[in-house]
Amino acid sequence: MIVQKLNQLLGKRVVEIILITIGSFMVAVGFNAFLLPNRIVSGGINGLTIILHEMFNWSPSIVLYVVNIVLLIACFLILGKEIFMKSILGSLLVPMFISLLHTLTPATHEPILAAIFGGLCIGIGVGLVFVGNGSTGGTTLIAKMIQKFTNIKLGILVGFCDGLVILSALFIFDIQQVLYALISLFITSRVVDMVQVGPDLSKNLFIISPKNERIAELLMKELDSGVTFLPVEGGHRLDQKKMIMTTIRESNYTNIKQTILEIDPEAFMVVSSANEVYGKGFTLFRD
Structure with missing residues (x-):
């Protein structure tokens, strides 16, 4: 209802850009303030960047830029212009904000708190991006491209991609870190649903x-x-x-x-x- 009123006041396209921008900023805050400093690999390309940062000290923002640009090109070729246009803003804003906020002081060094509040932050951010008809790229685009050639549901494909990232974390981190990652991933998915649907059940x-x-x-x-x-x-x-x-x-x-x-x-x-x-x-x- 709030979004509808804003659409009438500012115009649908402006509201979508605002929501995607705020959502991308929230994702970057959750990543830099909670997940990265506590090495919590909560799935997705963001989680993959934490693994690569741990292994090779690669900059998460650079990895995100490279991966998302490659995925956007593949998206344009495989899925078409419409999905490409909806994905481009969030896919580029998230690594930009992660780069700008890389000096952000960690909010906590307690892993369980980082998992909870990191998942909350990223869930709100991704939810706002989705409400703005956008996408943060990453595993969502990979899943959509796989879905085009299979009959597998999108949610299953996204879960499978995220699961592979978390599974790969077992080779770098101990089982306790992976359990924290699962907590964060669960909270993120629930908050994304709540932001899209609204709390008014x-x-x-x-x-x-x-x-x-x-x-x-x-x-x-x-x-x-x-x-x-x-x-x-x-x-x-x-x-x-x-x-x-x-x-x-x-x-x-x-x-x-x-x-x-x-x-x-x-x-x-x-x-x-x-x-x-x-x-x-x-x-x-x-x-």
Whole structure:
């Protein structure tokens, strides 16, 4: 919703550039302040640069520039101009910011804290880049190029590429460092999802009750929730019933559940998480 308002105020292209720039800066901060000084190889090309820095003392920013430029050229040839244009800004900004911030004082020398906050920082950064319809290059581009010639899902390919980088760290670092890397990688992936979807989680409720009309009236009038009736058929008696489907904000769930059970203590309810809901009363569609 915030992004949509900014799009209307500044224009979509300007907002995308701002998001990719801020996101790339956050990635560089996480890398220089947490991961590199603590030698935490949290997957991706960034992790590979830490391995090469440890082995040959190569500059991470130079390695990133070289690798990302090669990948961008391959991306243009294999995936086309559209994906190339979406990837070019983030792929070049990340190594630039890493180079500019190479003198940044390490935020901590405690590996577990570095893994947690490094993963948090990079997750926020990559998430912002994705919200800006950009890419930081690296293993994402490699996975997309492999996917073009296979039927393997992109998420599996990215995980495989990141896994290879972390696995290679076993030849340089001890197992404890690799475990820290796995913690960081997990946090990064979860935060990326949260930034893209947003923290405003919702829940889907499916309710079957002989008092469904009273429950629906309560949901619509008193709790201001939309309601949909779905026809269902019982499995044992094959009797026709109506099931209520409604989507509510997670913060209202406990109150709504208790109210429904007060109307019908034997109401049958199925609850599932809905991470992203569009429409009236929830998130508005982005342009």
